Amino acid sequence: xxxxxxxDADVCVRLERRNExxxxxxxxxxxxxxIRVGPPGQVAHVAAASDLCWYSSHHNFRDWAxxxxxxxxxxxxxxxxxxxxxxxxxLYAFEGDALEAGTCxxxxxxxxxxxxxxxxxxxxx
Numbered sequence: 001x002x003x004x005x006x007x008d009a010d011v012c013v014r015l016e017r018r019n020e021x022x023x024x025x026x027x028x029x030x031x032x033x034x035i036r037v038g039p040p041g042q043v044a045h046v047a048a049a050s051d052l053c054w055y056s057s058h059h060n061f062r063d064w065a066x067x068x069x070x071x072x073x074x075x076x077x078x079x080x081x082x083x084x085x086x087x088x089x090x091l092y093a094f095e096g097d098a099l100e101a102g103t104c105x106x107x108x109x110x111x112x113x114x115x116x117x118x119x120x121x122x123x124x125x
Contacts, residue, residue, distance in 0.1 A: 004076075004089050004120035011118050013037050013076060013091060015065065017054065025058040035067045037074045037091070044069050071095065075116075092116030 004013040016034035023029040032054040034047045044067075046052060051068040063078040073094040080087050093115040 003123045003125075004091075005123040006118055006120055010039055011037075011091065011120065012039075012043075012123070013089070013120055015076075023056045025056070027056045027058060027060045027063075029056050030054045030063070032065050032067070035065070035074070035076075037067065037076075044072065044074070046074075076120075077117075087122060089120040090117035091120055092118075 002015040002017065004015075005011070014034075014036045015032065018031045018033055020029035020031055032052040033049075034045075035052065036043045036045050038044050046067040046069055051070075053066040055064040055066075057063050057078075060078070061080045065076045067074045067076075075092040075094065077090050077092075078087060079090055095114050
């Protein structure tokens with residue numbers, strides 16, 4: 001499990017993911033199993049495999065996750081400050097269509113973006 005929180009604690013994200021072993025780009029392949037996104041008390045929960053996607057990047061430096069709620073898509077991208085440096089994540093919320101099956105991509109098109117980036121940091125509380 002990975003828990004993230006904004007600096008002001010207004011937004012949190014909790015990810016359940018499964019380690020699928022070594023990937024093709026010297027990375028760890030992850031499968032996103034469950035995500036909860038939002039301000040406390042107003043959290044969107046997505047658990048259906050068809051509505052979740054994880055893109056594993058080279059050395060996992062720029063991993064990207066997508067979640068679709070039926071009316072909103074959340075994109076979460078890892079931002080690592082140098083190899084072994086601190087990690088932060090950028091969260092974007094989109095109104096509009098889900099990504100097509102099998103098209104998990106590390107880039108957002110920006111169309112319909114209603115919020116973001118919201119900067120999140122690992123939380124261990």
